[in-house]
Amino acid sequence: MAYRETSKIRERKQATHSTIVSHALAMLNEVGFSGLQMAALANRCGLATGTLYRYFPSKEDLCTVLFAHATDIEIAQVEQHLSSTTDTASERIAAALSTFAKRALRAPITAWALIAEPVAPAVIAARLHYRERYAQLFANAIEQGVATGELPAQDSSLSSRALVGAIAEALIGPLAKTEQLDAHAAVQTSVAFCMQAISARPWPSAHLASSITHK
Amino acid sequence: MAYRETSKIRERKQATHSTIVSHALAMLNEVGFSGLQMAALANRCGLATGTLYRYFPSKEDLCTVLFAHATDIEIAQVEQHLSSTTDTASERIAAALSTFAKRALRAPITAWALIAEPVAPAVIAARLHYRERYAQLFANAIEQGVATGELPAQDSSLSSRALVGAIAEALIGPLAKTEQLDAHAAVQTSVAFCMQAISARPWPSAHLASSITHK
DNA sequence: CTAAAAAATGAATCATGATTCACTTCTTGT
């Protein structure tokens, strides 16, 4: 008998695994999921194409892992802001939105990949999970604010999705001209937009109903 | 000499052209741009694959035409609401947002295809054009409201993008559970969200600045 | 009816990119 897995090997495999993941995350932010080609990734890692398949059974599995990595980091940060107990609900939400917005600006393609890029079914499942966690986080925070009377009553689940959508579209929608924006100002403005939306007293729905109806 | 293009033929060709476009629009709303396969489309039109190529030089060209068609219809409707002079700026904007929201709910995949689906470069160009027209429309309406004092001063271009993003994400983001929503209520709620965002007096940016800064 | 010209056809070809696998190189315990 001869070969037996030793810790040296185990570590090397772990290192290779990390190498693959980190290079893949970098590529994800350059070309999105669909542009992430296995051959190119292997090349970038200094590995053969086939080697990737010793670590991940398919591109879809790799993408799912990437998705989980990218979102865990992001959600952990947002969660941290939202779970603080020192500030008011509004302040917590504003801080969390800023974090989200800044990350979106810093890594626009990743943000787009996580939020909107069409992906394989298995990855879609991961995305729904991600959206749900996100929606839950913000929805809870909004509900806390509503409970204390700090915010007006509202459909917290819809509001939380609208928050994410507003920021995502405002910041990453026009990928073409990201560089033209003053990033700090853009973050501040879009967070303010969101805070107004959830803080304001309900917009007269009588007007709304009539203006909807008469067409 | 013999064959000469006659009006009979010209009309038939026009009819075929329309057939292709309308079936393609239908498919677009089922599977998006990337799922739109030339062979399947031809089959659906009762034509041979090759015939499509007598009418459109490539799938990319076809998609560009589809994009223009879909957006022209949508933008015309929104424009109509925004250009009315009888209502207040807020009412005009609310009506236009409702129209946008309803269309998004009725044709969610098309909405997603127009707004966010990754597409070929030529189609991206069409999309930027579309976004710009949209942003212009809403931005103008917001500025009118600001000019009359009806709305507070704001970055109209950012606001208009955030409006579209908020509604899009709130309504089409969770494609999976669209059917669970009460459509009418969802439209009304997300429009209200938007109206609050642009109508409210600026959210205290002092709070914002501090909560951003201390992390 | 016939020939010329165009339109339609759809099987074959191309292009792209994921996945496989026979083979080579390493590692390890004796």
Added chain:
DNA sequence: ACAAGAAGTGAATCATGATTCATTTTTTAG
């Protein structure tokens, strides 16, 4: 040094789907 068992390799294979083009069908004018 050796044999067993992995790990790594990358060219070949597959799958998908757009595009082409030689052939067939239509249309038209004389």
